[in-house]
Amino acid sequence: MTIYLDYQASKPVDGEVFEAMKPYFQEKFANSSSLHSDGDIATKALADSRKKIAKFINAEKDNEIIFTSGATESNNLAIIGYVMRNKKKGKHIIISEIEHISIHNIAKYLERNGFEVSKVPVDFYGIVRLDKLKEKIRDDTILISIQYANNEIGTIQPIAEIAKIAKEHNITFHTDAVAAEGQISIDVVKDGIDLMSLSSNDIYGPRGLGVLYMRKGIYVNPIVIGGGQERGLRSGTEDIPSIVGMAKAAEIAQKNMESESKRLIELRDILIKGILERIPKSHLNGHPKKRLPNNAHFRFDYVEGESLLLSLKDEGISIASGSACTSKTLEPSHTLIATGLTHEEAHGSLEVTMGKWTKREDIDKLIEVLPNIVERLRKLSPLAEKEKEVD
Amino acid sequence: MTIYLDYQASKPVDGEVFEAMKPYFQEKFANSSSLHSDGDIATKALADSRKKIAKFINAEKDNEIIFTSGATESNNLAIIGYVMRNKKKGKHIIISEIEHISIHNIAKYLERNGFEVSKVPVDFYGIVRLDKLKEKIRDDTILISIQYANNEIGTIQPIAEIAKIAKEHNITFHTDAVAAEGQISIDVVKDGIDLMSLSSNDIYGPRGLGVLYMRKGIYVNPIVIGGGQERGLRSGTEDIPSIVGMAKAAEIAQKNMESESKRLIELRDILIKGILERIPKSHLNGHPKKRLPNNAHFRFDYVEGESLLLSLKDEGISIASGSACTSKTLEPSHTLIATGLTHEEAHGSLEVTMGKWTKREDIDKLIEVLPNIVERLRKLSPLAEKEKEVD
Numbered sequence: 001m002t003i004y005l006d007y008q009a010s011k012p013v014d015g016e017v018f019e020a021m022k023p024y025f026q027e028k029f030a031n032s033s034s035l036h037s038d039g040d041i042a043t044k045a046l047a048d049s050r051k052k053i054a055k056f057i058n059a060e061k062d063n064e065i066i067f068t069s070g071a072t073e074s075n076n077l078a079i080i081g082y083v084m085r086n087k088k089k090g091k092h093i094i095i096s097e098i099e100h101i102s103i104h105n106i107a108k109y110l111e112r113n114g115f116e117v118s119k120v121p122v123d124f125y126g127i128v129r130l131d132k133l134k135e136k137i138r139d140d141t142i143l144i145s146i147q148y149a150n151n152e153i154g155t156i157q158p159i160a161e162i163a164k165i166a167k168e169h170n171i172t173f174h175t176d177a178v179a180a181e182g183q184i185s186i187d188v189v190k191d192g193i194d195l196m197s198l199s200s201n202d203i204y205g206p207r208g209l210g211v212l213y214m215r216k217g218i219y220v221n222p223i224v225i226g227g228g229q230e231r232g233l234r235s236g237t238e239d240i241p242s243i244v245g246m247a248k249a250a251e252i253a254q255k256n257m258e259s260e261s262k263r264l265i266e267l268r269d270i271l272i273k274g275i276l277e278r279i280p281k282s283h284l285n286g287h288p289k290k291r292l293p294n295n296a297h298f299r300f301d302y303v304e305g306e307s308l309l310l311s312l313k314d315e316g317i318s319i320a321s322g323s324a325c326t327s328k329t330l331e332p333s334h335t336l337i338a339t340g341l342t343h344e345e346a347h348g349s350l351e352v353t354m355g356k357w358t359k360r361e362d363i364d365k366l367i368e369v370l371p372n373i374v375e376r377l378r379k380l381s382p383l384a385e386k387e388k389e390v391d
Numbered sequence: 392m393t394i395y396l397d398y399q400a401s402k403p404v405d406g407e408v409f410e411a412m413k414p415y416f417q418e419k420f421a422n423s424s425s426l427h428s429d430g431d432i433a434t435k436a437l438a439d440s441r442k443k444i445a446k447f448i449n450a451e452k453d454n455e456i457i458f459t460s461g462a463t464e465s466n467n468l469a470i471i472g473y474v475m476r477n478k479k480k481g482k483h484i485i486i487s488e489i490e491h492i493s494i495h496n497i498a499k500y501l502e503r504n505g506f507e508v509s510k511v512p513v514d515f516y517g518i519v520r521l522d523k524l525k526e527k528i529r530d531d532t533i534l535i536s537i538q539y540a541n542n543e544i545g546t547i548q549p550i551a552e553i554a555k556i557a558k559e560h561n562i563t564f565h566t567d568a569v570a571a572e573g574q575i576s577i578d579v580v581k582d583g584i585d586l587m588s589l590s591s592n593d594i595y596g597p598r599g600l601g602v603l604y605m606r607k608g609i610y611v612n613p614i615v616i617g618g619g620q621e622r623g624l625r626s627g628t629e630d631i632p633s634i635v636g637m638a639k640a641a642e643i644a645q646k647n648m649e650s651e652s653k654r655l656i657e658l659r660d661i662l663i664k665g666i667l668e669r670i671p672k673s674h675l676n677g678h679p680k681k682r683l684p685n686n687a688h689f690r691f692d693y694v695e696g697e698s699l700l701l702s703l704k705d706e707g708i709s710i711a712s713g714s715a716c717t718s719k720t721l722e723p724s725h726t727l728i729a730t731g732l733t734h735e736e737a738h739g740s741l742e743v744t745m746g747k748w749t750k751r752e753d754i755d756k757l758i759e760v761l762p763n764i765v766e767r768l769r770k771l772s773p774l775a776e777k778e779k780e781v782d
Contacts, residue, residue: 002427002428002429004421004429006421006422006425006427006429006430009421009422009424009425009430010420010421010422010425010433010628011420012416012417012418012420013416013417013420015417018416018417025403025404025409025597026403026404026406026409027403029401029402029403029404030395030397030400030401030709031397031400031401033400034397034400034401034709034711035697035700035701035704035711036393036397036700036703036704036708036709036710036711037393037704037707037709038393038395038397038709039397039400039709042401069460069461069464069599069615069627069630070460070627070628070630071627072615072616072617072618072626072627072628073460073615073627075617076614076615076616076617080616100617101617101618101619102616102617102618102626102627105616105617105618105619105626106616106617109616201628206416206630206632207628207629207630207631207632207633208460208599208600208630208633209599223467223614223615224460224463224464224467224614225463225467225471225493225496225497225500226463226466226467226491226492226493226496226497227463227492227493227496228492228496235463235493235496236460236461236462236463236464236493237401237461237463237592237598238598239460239461239597239598239599240598241597241598242598242599306426309426309427310426312427313426313427313428316428317427318421318425318427318428318429318430319427320425320426320427
């Protein structure tokens with residue numbers, strides 16, 4: 001049996017979610033655009049699901065929820081859709097240095113298309129520097145996009161404060177809430193969010209589905225053009241089974257969030273303490289307290305993350321060395337570099353992300369095997385050798 | 392029990408397909424970008440599925456298959472992606488008058504963005520006028536996009552001939568094959584297709600997934616930007632359960648196509664004969680022979696399609712009055728208008744699309760109830776009254 005500690009990269013679909021989806025694959029399969037009674041069932045499922053997701057994030061209106069094919073598409077629709085629609089107001093946008101790769105690549109695309117993008121730095125813990133954010137704001141800034149929490153090091157941003165700064169300057173605020181959703185209670189009204197990306201899988205819903213929350217009064221251009229579904233903002237026949245699944249996942253997440261987050265924080269803190277105590281020259285990346293309940297992110301001097309990952313693979317532990325979205329490239333994590341780590345330090349990192357099925361034994365096992373692996377790898381490391389000579 | 396005769400709008404997921412997908416929801420759920428062994432399983436599932444779909448359409452290379460969130464997105468990626476990438480070569484594209492609404496709306500979008508779009512007319516049966524197509528070709532034409540078969544009236548286009556004309560003029564050829572896939576054997580090499588849109592659900596696979604076939608040597612710009620999945624052409628974590636499902640669906644479709652199409656053609660022809668014989672002033676829309684095995688499309692003088700649909704709803708028969716994608720608007724079908732019908736004639740239409748679970752009894756039931764419904768509605772119709780007076 002594999003121990004899975006890579007929940008940030010992908011999550012299994014919750015059993016209850018799967019049960020909720022099931023009838024929509026084979027029995028209630030009609031198109032919600034059809035006028036017959038089978039179509040009516042689909043239309044109702046769509047409306048009910050939209051309501052549940054609106055409730056999950058406390059959106060004021062159900063139609064502020066737009067279904068997309070996933071968080072990446074939501075980020076595209078939010079950012080590209082917004083700036084294309086509003087480019088007459090200005091061509092400057094602000095993001096943070098530690099956004100998800102999809103946001104960074106969208107930024108590059110916009111830069112090639114006549115927009116200017118400023119990146120706000122973060123502190124050593126990965127928290128966005130609000131003083132620097134204020135400095136970057138210009139008269140032609142039309143959008144600020146800063147993630148709710150970081151998908152690698154788990155640092156939670158002061159979202160309400162960021163939104164307040166945006167509002168004071170009459171700038172629209174988007175947040176990629178994928179890493180945070182289901183772990184932290186999100187209230188779009190209280191937080192002052194205008195646009196927010198959500199993923200279904202990150203709350204144990206099915207893959208291939210996401211949501212863009214779009215506050216009333218905010219307008220974006222569509223990215224996918226066609227039959228005019230989702231108020232013309234996202235064409236294509238709606239994926240009803242997945243939509244029903246995500247709605248169920250949101251319902252469950254909302255119900256269990258408090259107890260589950262408490263449980264994960266306990267496991268997380270046991271893990272952090274265990275590793276830092278048992279492994280010399282080990283460090284925690286990210287903030288000690290303002291971090292996601294399920295995230296523990298370490299670095300070990302003189303060790304490569306890739307080697308750690310492969311050694312853990314041999315022990316039957318599935319874990320990530322950096323961000324899963326870029327793990328097949330050899331680039332060091334841009335997030336870790338942004339927190340001030342050197343390339344060597346960044347490469348020695350290991351990301352542990354827990355989830356609903358993570359048990360105390362899994363954590364104990366990691367605490368048990370990791371010290372030996374690190375020690376063994378250090379023996380092989382030329383860097384560690386050098387350091388010893390110096391000592 | 393409802394009789395479902397609206398397979399063009401939506402199809403149930405095949406039981407075998409659902410079984411193939413199942414393990415990927417809860418057990419084999421990892422991210423294919425992850426380097427651990429769970430990630431390896433996902434990577435293999437992705438590669439195997441790509442191979443099966445390549446085989447389904449006889450693509451030369453597996454990497455000519457790009458997974459998208461559905462046929463609408465495939466059409467966007469094919470057309471917008473192609474013209475944005477190749478606009479230096481020219482800004483003129485050609486589509487037919489009876490393309491799916493998503494293609495027409497993409498065309499409108501392109502016209503607003505500096506491109507010119509010509510629309511080729513069709514004959515009374517819905518077949519693209521090849522003489523007109525040749526006339527519309529200009530030196531700056533970079534793309535021709537013509538559907539494989541029509542999603543409303545079921546007319547099958549002479550795709551290989553169209554592709555040949557495109558090739559002779561060095562123009563890239565895209566076809567939306569959604570209505571045809573699984574019913575007609577498609578061979579992208581023999582047919583000479585450069586870009587082709589497929590939908591998963593249209594071969595009894597899950598919703599929310601599609602494919603763009605892109606021949607080696609053809610280049611498009613991405614629509615959804617992010618982590619660089621699908622060779623950078625379609626970012627976003629891959630929806631492995633749905634991808635596995637679509638691959639299974641393609642495998643089954645390929646295996647059963649011949650026998651199933653034969654079965655459907657028999658049912659279709661019984662239905663067409665039965666309706667045309669029993670209902671006076673009834674007509675078949677589309678071509679009598681060059682039509683999809685599952686499609687029968689009628690019109691009845693002096694009767695509104697909406698009323699027919701609602702009367703059939705009362706009888707427990709789910710059926711479409713036009714194209715499901717636009718059925719919630721009151722516009723007459725652009726396809727029917729393009730074949731030369733008047734608005735009144737187009738409004739009196741009924742689309743019957745059969746599928747894997749359609750039985751002889753379903754067809755018999757429709758043949759039994761429809762004549763009375765049409766007769767009753769005609770008695771209420773002021774148009775019929777007027778006609779009687781004239782008779």
